[in-house]
Amino acid sequence: MFKWFKKKDKKKDEIFDKEELIEEKDEAETQEVEDDEIDENINVESTVNELEEGKEEVEDKAPKKISLFEKLMGGLTKTRKDISSKIDNILKSYKKVDEELFDDLEEVLVTADVGVNTTMTLIDNLRERVKEEKVSEPKEVKELLKDEIKKLMTEENMDYKLNIEPSPAIILVVGVNGVGKTTTIGKLAYRLKREGKKVLIAAGDTFRAAAIEQLEEWGNRAGVDVISHSEGADPAAVIFDGIQAAKARKVDVLICDTAGRLHNKSNLMNELNKIFRITEREFNEATKEVLLVLDATTGQNAMNQAKVFNEVANITGIALTKLDGTAKGGVIIALQSELKIPVKLVGVGEGIEDLQPFIVEDFVKAIID
Amino acid sequence: MVFESLSEKLQNALSKLRGKGKLSEKDVDMAMREVRLALLEADVNFKVVKDFVKNVKERAIGSEVMESLTPGQQVIKIVNEELTKLMGEKEAKINFSPSPPTVILMCGLQGAGKTTTSGKLAFNLKKQNKRPLLVACDIYRPAAIKQLEVVGEKVDVPVFTMGNKVNPVDIAKAALEHGKKHGNDVIIIDTAGRLHIDEELMEEIENIHSAVNPQEVLLVLDAMTGQDAVNVAEAFNERLGITGVILTKLDGDARGGAALSLRAVTQKPIKFVGMGEKLDQLEPFHPDRMASRILGMGDVLSLIEKAQANIDAKKALELEKKIRTQQFTFDDFLDQLEQMKSLGPLDQILGMLPGINSKALKGLDVSEKDIIKIQAIIQSMTKKERENPDIIDSSRRKRIARGSGTTVQDVNKLLKQFKETKKMMKKFTDMEKTLKKRGKFGFPFF
Ligand SMILES: Nc1nc2c(ncn2[C@@H]2O[C@H](COP(=O)(O)OP(=O)(O)OP(=O)(O)O)[C@@H](O)[C@H]2O)c(=O)[nH]1
Ligand SMILES: [Mg+2]
Numbered sequence: 001m002f003k004w005f006k007k008k009d010k011k012k013d014e015i016f017d018k019e020e021l022i023e024e025k026d027e028a029e030t031q032e033v034e035d036d037e038i039d040e041n042i043n044v045e046s047t048v049n050e051l052e053e054g055k056e057e058v059e060d061k062a063p064k065k066i067s068l069f070e071k072l073m074g075g076l077t078k079t080r081k082d083i084s085s086k087i088d089n090i091l092k093s094y095k096k097v098d099e100e101l102f103d104d105l106e107e108v109l110v111t112a113d114v115g116v117n118t119t120m121t122l123i124d125n126l127r128e129r130v131k132e133e134k135v136s137e138p139k140e141v142k143e144l145l146k147d148e149i150k151k152l153m154t155e156e157n158m159d160y161k162l163n164i165e166p167s168p169a170i171i172l173v174v175g176v177n178g179v180g181k182t183t184t185i186g187k188l189a190y191r192l193k194r195e196g197k198k199v200l201i202a203a204g205d206t207f208r209a210a211a212i213e214q215l216e217e218w219g220n221r222a223g224v225d226v227i228s229h230s231e232g233a234d235p236a237a238v239i240f241d242g243i244q245a246a247k248a249r250k251v252d253v254l255i256c257d258t259a260g261r262l263h264n265k266s267n268l269m270n271e272l273n274k275i276f277r278i279t280e281r282e283f284n285e286a287t288k289e290v291l292l293v294l295d296a297t298t299g300q301n302a303m304n305q306a307k308v309f310n311e312v313a314n315i316t317g318i319a320l321t322k323l324d325g326t327a328k329g330g331v332i333i334a335l336q337s338e339l340k341i342p343v344k345l346v347g348v349g350e351g352i353e354d355l356q357p358f359i360v361e362d363f364v365k366a367i368i369d
Numbered sequence: 370m371v372f373e374s375l376s377e378k379l380q381n382a383l384s385k386l387r388g389k390g391k392l393s394e395k396d397v398d399m400a401m402r403e404v405r406l407a408l409l410e411a412d413v414n415f416k417v418v419k420d421f422v423k424n425v426k427e428r429a430i431g432s433e434v435m436e437s438l439t440p441g442q443q444v445i446k447i448v449n450e451e452l453t454k455l456m457g458e459k460e461a462k463i464n465f466s467p468s469p470p471t472v473i474l475m476c477g478l479q480g481a482g483k484t485t486t487s488g489k490l491a492f493n494l495k496k497q498n499k500r501p502l503l504v505a506c507d508i509y510r511p512a513a514i515k516q517l518e519v520v521g522e523k524v525d526v527p528v529f530t531m532g533n534k535v536n537p538v539d540i541a542k543a544a545l546e547h548g549k550k551h552g553n554d555v556i557i558i559d560t561a562g563r564l565h566i567d568e569e570l571m572e573e574i575e576n577i578h579s580a581v582n583p584q585e586v587l588l589v590l591d592a593m594t595g596q597d598a599v600n601v602a603e604a605f606n607e608r609l610g611i612t613g614v615i616l617t618k619l620d621g622d623a624r625g626g627a628a629l630s631l632r633a634v635t636q637k638p639i640k641f642v643g644m645g646e647k648l649d650q651l652e653p654f655h656p657d658r659m660a661s662r663i664l665g666m667g668d669v670l671s672l673i674e675k676a677q678a679n680i681d682a683k684k685a686l687e688l689e690k691k692i693r694t695q696q697f698t699f700d701d702f703l704d705q706l707e708q709m710k711s712l713g714p715l716d717q718i719l720g721m722l723p724g725i726n727s728k729a730l731k732g733l734d735v736s737e738k739d740i741i742k743i744q745a746i747i748q749s750m751t752k753k754e755r756e757n758p759d760i761i762d763s764s765r766r767k768r769i770a771r772g773s774g775t776t777v778q779d780v781n782k783l784l785k786q787f788k789e790t791k792k793m794m795k796k797f798t799d800m801e802k803t804l805k806k807r808g809k810f811g812f813p814f815f
Contacts, residue, residue, distance in 0.1 A: 113595040115409075177480070180479075208646075209520050231519075297594055297601075298594065300410055301622070301624075327597035
């Protein structure tokens with residue numbers, strides 16, 4: 001019952017987010033279509049009206065508050081239910097802890113994109129623990145596995161908070177194409193602003209078609225200014241201007257978007273390195289966060305991405321997006337353990353509030369429980 | 370990383386003995402372990418790997434190990450062949466509707482690359498003298514419409530939009546009408562990225578589908594996709610009946626196991642691959658390249674190729690000598706047949722041979738069945754007969770026909786063919802000699 005409510009709530013929230021999409025300037029485009037085509041369809045008109053009403057509501061009130069925790073649970077429920085029943089079923093079907101049980105657990109981990117190597121390490125450790133602690137109940141194995149994952153992922157004094165204190169701070173957002181950089185920036189700007197920070201965005205993706213317009217729309221939604229040049233401009237120059245504006249306006253956090261780039265393209269990575277160096281040189285006094293955005297749907301390639309981006313731009317944190325799907329993002333385990341780069345944010349939807357802090361506990365639970 | 374040392378492990382783990390008869394279960398098991406790891410590292414779905422390994426194992430056990438290959442290499446060779454087969458045909462074409470316009474519906478997850486790919490496809494079709502129309506049905510993502518408009522402008526293809534306040538189903542319908550009126554023969558519908566578990570949006574795209582009845586439903590999938598690819602492909606295929614796949618971002622360094630996963634669950638062809646951000650970077654899909662990329666054993670594969678080339682060269686050299694001295698016997702003939710059979714489809718092999726030009730092949734019609742027949746006939750000959758066919762008189766011919774379950778005519782035909790082949794071979798070698806051969810000499814066959 002409770003779950004049903006939450007699910008509905010989430011739906012409503014998604015619609016809510018879409019309502020925000022309405023913008024005046026689109027009317028011009030609509031008019032291009034012959035009038036009779038639209039008039040014919042009453043449905044369309046009424047939808048438009050409804051949506052417009054929705055829009056007023058949005059503007060009047062502050063957005064509905066849904067607790068972050070609720071949202072996270074909502075977003076991860078699907079993921080959780082899926083894998084949980086799987087593990088529980090496996091555990092139920094075993095009377096004793098044997099090799100076959102380990103094989104099945106291996107399958108669960110690999111299917112969650114944990115990767116073969118990491119899975120083998122985890123299972124080996126688990127096997128040892130089981131032997132040492134003389135565990136004979138299959139049910140207890142689950143807790144041990146969770147523990148092993150946590151142990152592998154967490155480092156002492158790993159900081160999961162964004163590096164944005166003290167002000168001023170600059171957040172450089174990087175990643176391969178389509179992972180969710182721009183969307184994450186929109187969500188993040190919104191959140192930081194709500195926390196009372198003065199935020200500014202720089203539109204460093206001058207390459208992709210309409211990337212600037214996309215970011216500007218997010219700026220509108222979040223109520224944050226966007227510094228931009230035109231398409232095709234030098235991205236380093238945009239970042240430079242962003243930094244100057246951030247200084248002049250005394251903003252707390254400057255968030256810089258960059259074009260999506262595949263990590264194996266050296267010319268594009270050189271360009272990124274140039275941008276990175278400009279932030280170092282021109283905004284030396286700023287607290288720095290270089291955020292790599294990874295798509296949870298991505299498999300083992302995420303590891304390569306992280307390694308190369310880290311070489312070029314000193315990654316300090318990871319944002320893991322699209323966890324609202326069925327992908328588990330298990331590659332994060334190896335990534336965090338090998339590269340010691342903490343995941344700081346997770347994206348759980350396309351709405352402006354669908355951004356959450358990363359909590360190891362919850363992530364591991366989402367994979368195992 | 371697992372696969373960096375993979376080939377090395379393969380060489381070490383497996384017997385170094387070359388060409389030792391048939392593959393044993395142990396050989397296969399050991400090699401298959403490495404194959405399994407390689408495929409999983411490449412993000413092929415766990416279940417798909419399991420099935421694949423099981424099937425190939427069955428095929429591999431008991432098969433002949435090529436001379437100069439280790440059993441491990443032989444298994445990899447088989448795996449690669451099977452993988453290539455599974456990747457499907459090279460099928461880089463759009464099926465056009467007999468009554469235009471042809472409607473192409475693009476679908477996929479968020480960030481897969483649908484909009485860019487729509488533009489690339491429009492560009493590709495334009496080059497084929499089509500008059501495509503791009504349709505902006507992504508009313509959700511900020512500036513998605515603008516993005517398509519910019520892309521359309523770059524490739525000089527009109528873009529149909531109705532802003533983001535109109536239901537995508539109605540946009541699609543209106544676009545179809547618009548296209549008909551304006552003489553567009555292909556309508557490419559770009560849709561919003563959606564999660565395969567988003568009931569509302571999946572229903573929306575189903576409605577678009579039934580409203581415009583597309584000829585092609587193309588799933589756009591990121592080549593970097595992990596284990597989840599099966600769920601995505603399955604869901605979109607179930608709901609929409611996809612007709613093909615476009616694999617994007619293959620210019621990255623992902624091994625692309627998702628390609629195998631989605632082939633396994635949908636059986637639909639991969640029609641194109643995205644090879645860059647520019648709008649002309651849409652390429653036909655090459656099953657063989659994809660297979661070896663996923664397998665990630667490039668070095669082993671090239672080793673196998675080399676080995677194959679070596680053995681060919683060695684044998685060819687021997688043969689050449691024999692031919693020159695007119696010592697080519699039926700035993701050699703049989704040997705060649707065996708070799709060819711282990712290499713794959715005959716006409717393909719023949720076509721690849723350097724010494725044989727394709728024109729000469731045209732009139733040649735050899736089927737696997739013919740080969741089996743030929744083998745049977747030769748095997749019914751005595752050693753003496755094979756070495757010296759001239760002694761085969763009519764009573765011997767009768768005996769051979771009876772022994773091989775063929776007719777005397779068949780035996781006659783083969784004898785005649787053999788004689789001619791020998792003659793032809795002599796000519797070939799002489800010719801090559803005068804042409805100062807490049808040190809390469811393939812099968813001088815038939
Ligand atoms: N379901 C879901 N979709 C997301 C999430 N984050 C981003 N997206 C969607 O993913 C798509 C790509 O997001 P963008 O923000 O444009 O990604 P990007 O990395 O800026 O893309 P490029 O600039 O083109 O490289 C959009 O459709 C987003 O709405 C998420 O957490 N969940
Ligand atoms: Mg972007």
